[in-house]
Amino acid sequence: MEVVSTVRPPLVTGGKTVADVTEDICRQVEGKPSKSWLMGITIALTALAVGFYALIVLLWEGIGVWGLNKTVGWAWDITNFVWWVGIGHAGTLISAILLLFRQKWRMSINRAAEAMTIFAVICALMFPGFHMGRLWLGFYWALPLPNTFGSLWVNFNSPLLWDVFAISTYFTVSAVFWYIGLIPDFATIRDRAQNKISRTIYGALSFGWDGAARTWSRYESVALILAGLATPLVLSVHTIVSFDFATSVIPGWHTTIFPPYFVSGAIFSGFAMVLTLMIVARSAMNLKDYITIYHIELMNIVIIITGSIVGVAYLTELFISWYSGVPAEQYAFLNRATGPYWWAYWIMMTCNVVSPQLFWFRKIRTSITAAFILSLVVNVGMWFERFVIIVTSLHRDFLPSSWAMFYPTFYDVGIYLFSLGFFFTAFLLFAKFFPVVNMAEVKSIIKSAGSDIKSTK
Amino acid sequence: MELNKNFIVGVYSDPDQVVRAVRKIRENKVKVHEVYSPFAIHGIDDALGYKRSRLPIAAFIFGMIGAILALSMQFWMMGVDWPMIIGGKNFASLPAFIPVTFELTVLISALGMVGTFMIVSNLKPYKKPRLMDDRITDDKHVIAIDIVANKVSDKTIKALLEETGADEVNEKNFE
Numbered sequence: 301m302e303v304v305s306t307v308r309p310p311l312v313t314g315g316k317t318v319a320d321v322t323e324d325i326c327r328q329v330e331g332k333p334s335k336s337w338l339m340g341i342t343i344a345l346t347a348l349a350v351g352f353y354a355l356i357v358l359l360w361e362g363i364g365v366w367g368l369n370k371t372v373g374w375a376w377d378i379t380n381f382v383w384w385v386g387i388g389h390a391g392t393l394i395s396a397i398l399l400l401f402r403q404k405w406r407m408s409i410n411r412a413a414e415a416m417t418i419f420a421v422i423c424a425l426m427f428p429g430f431h432m433g434r435l436w437l438g439f440y441w442a443l444p445l446p447n448t449f450g451s452l453w454v455n456f457n458s459p460l461l462w463d464v465f466a467i468s469t470y471f472t473v474s475a476v477f478w479y480i481g482l483i484p485d486f487a488t489i490r491d492r493a494q495n496k497i498s499r500t501i502y503g504a505l506s507f508g509w510d511g512a513a514r515t516w517s518r519y520e521s522v523a524l525i526l527a528g529l530a531t532p533l534v535l536s537v538h539t540i541v542s543f544d545f546a547t548s549v550i551p552g553w554h555t556t557i558f559p560p561y562f563v564s565g566a567i568f569s570g571f572a573m574v575l576t577l578m579i580v581a582r583s584a585m586n587l588k589d590y591i592t593i594y595h596i597e598l599m600n601i602v603i604i605i606t607g608s609i610v611g612v613a614y615l616t617e618l619f620i621s622w623y624s625g626v627p628a629e630q631y632a633f634l635n636r637a638t639g640p641y642w643w644a645y646w647i648m649m650t651c652n653v654v655s656p657q658l659f660w661f662r663k664i665r666t667s668i669t670a671a672f673i674l675s676l677v678v679n680v681g682m683w684f685e686r687f688v689i690i691v692t693s694l695h696r697d698f699l700p701s702s703w704a705m706f707y708p709t710f711y712d713v714g715i716y717l718f719s720l721g722f723f724f725t726a727f728l729l730f731a732k733f734f735p736v737v738n739m740a741e742v743k744s745i746i747k748s749a750g751s752d753i754k755s756t757k
Numbered sequence: 758m759e760l761n762k763n764f765i766v767g768v769y770s771d772p773d774q775v776v777r778a779v780r781k782i783r784e785n786k787v788k789v790h791e792v793y794s795p796f797a798i799h800g801i802d803d804a805l806g807y808k809r810s811r812l813p814i815a816a817f818i819f820g821m822i823g824a825i826l827a828l829s830m831q832f833w834m835m836g837v838d839w840p841m842i843i844g845g846k847n848f849a850s851l852p853a854f855i856p857v858t859f860e861l862t863v864l865i866s867a868l869g870m871v872g873t874f875m876i877v878s879n880l881k882p883y884k885k886p887r888l889m890d891d892r893i894t895d896d897k898h899v900i901a902i903d904i905v906a907n908k909v910s911d912k913t914i915k916a917l918l919e920e921t922g923a924d925e926v927n928e929k930n931f932e
Contacts, residue, residue, distance in 0.1 A: 321896075453839055455841075455843060462860075469863055469864040476871050477867075487886070504882040508881060508886045509894075516794065529816070529863050536859060739795075744797060
């Protein structure tokens with residue numbers, strides 16, 4: 301017996317039946333690509349191509365083509381790395397943490413959010429890889445592999461190495477979690493397939509799924525345990541990313557507030573990216589009955605909460621730097637807010653602290669246009685947050701004679717463009733060839749949370 | 758894998774109806790071969806008398822293996838094989854090894870459990886599924902009853918399925 305509150309709005313509108321779910325989601329996979337999809341992928345591939353040129357030059361010439369100098373040794377690359385990892389966090393939050401909390405509204409957005417996570421983590425992994433200069437030696441430097449120096453092992457005391465393990469584990473577990481969820485839906489596409497090629501491909505992808513109750517029972521416990529594992533994992537990943545900074549002795553980085561501050565910032569930016577993608581997807585792919593205004597409102601509420609935590613963290617940092625009485629620490633923050641990079645600091649403050657507060661108004665929270673614009677604003681703000689933390693802490697170091705500014709070159713921008721191009725190409729391919737909404741899960745709530753309960757009998 | 762080839766299948770639309778039907782069928786001493794559905798039905802495990810999956814235990818064991826592997830690897834590399842002075846710290850310091858230990862615990866646990874799930878559920882890319890009905894991945898639920906395994910006549914089984922609200926009752930034979 302299941303008791304469902306009647307106060308909550310339905311999670312699937314338009315009186316959809318179980319068969320309608322199959323039809324609506326599979327139509328995208330089976331039909332010809334739409335004009336907007338073709339346009340989108342053309343833009344994404346162009347960005348990828350321009351970025352690829354920058355990448356080839358970077359690998360040929362070395363990272364000297366970037367705008368880095370002796371003082372600012374980390375800039376756009378690590379900013380982009382942290383930005384992408386942060387974006388990835390929303391997918392796991394939606395699919396794992398909301399599963400543990402039994403939040404059913406996750407069901408129509410978790411698939412796409414997890415896909416976003418996986419592509420974002422790949423984008424993130426690019427940057428430390430490229431920063432090593434010799435990408436092909438990356439495995440050899442970063443993993444504990446036997447070598448001819450002794451073996452001289454990697455340094456397990458270094459947070460940079462913890463990062464290698466954290467990000468690669470995160471990527472693997474997210475990909476597995478995502479794929480397990482895809483298996484029943486691939487089976488649906490397989491059983492509807494009209495031609496031999498797609499029947500073979502989706503047949504292989506669906507691993508011979510036959511929907512047996514015993515398999516479903518095991519599947520449910522696998523999903524629950526994976527969610528249980530992914531929850532501390534996702535929190536650990538950005539914690540460890542923040543250790544890259546927090547365990548160093550640079551003023552502005554050396555703070556114990558970093559782990560929770562980074563994790564909430566990650567969820568904040570991740571939800572903004574999920575909103576950006578979902579708002580486009582729901583209109584381009586006609587998913588308005590599955591991703592409803594209610595879903596958007598709930599995501600906006602998560603944005604207010606995490607955005608406010610980030611705001612409190614910014615203010616705490618300022619207060620503690622003053623209260624610590626350490627001149628270097630005090631200067632680092634004064635320089636952030638009023639130094640040559642004041643504009644970056646105030647972009648960050650406006651986008652991340654002020655703009656999400658607009659979501660307190662129900663009108664703004666439930667407006668698709670407002671949510672879309674604010675989601676972009678938050679993503680810009682979170683990029684600047686990482687830029688501010690990294691560059692402003694470095695550019696005026698302990699020796700005033702070596703103070704410098706950072707100016708990005710075409711190659712800094714180009715590699716960023718490469719990651720954006722990759723991300724959107726991958727996401728668009730996913731949206732065309734994979735079921736964007738988890739059909740099996742959505743079907744299971746049609747009876748209890750659909751708008752027209754009678755039509756499913 | 759399975760030898761049984763001939764089944765009577767009852768096709769249902771409503772998941773709750775399926776749970777009630779399974780209960781009724783089993784009360785009548787008819788063995789249910791399996792239920793096939795497009796999504797997980799709550800309470801079907803109890804109705805079918807399935808025990809809880811032991812996969813969480815597998816996850817725990819794999820996790821322990823991961824933790825032991827990670828700790829011994831780090832202690833051996835940093836403390837035994839090539840001790841190095843890094844910032845004047847201990848050669849082997851447990852706190853610094855915790856993040857990697859945690860990550861490898863999660864990694865081995867997740868991969869081990871999913872691998873076990875794939876093996877015990879016989880899921881593999883080249884497997885041809887035996888579908889009791891083409892619509893079970895769309896919107897229909899199927900209760901399959903093995904003809905040979907039950908001593909009751911086909912007629913009784915069919916009557917029972919119809920009585921419990923099946924939309925259709927079919928026979929399914931696999932070569």
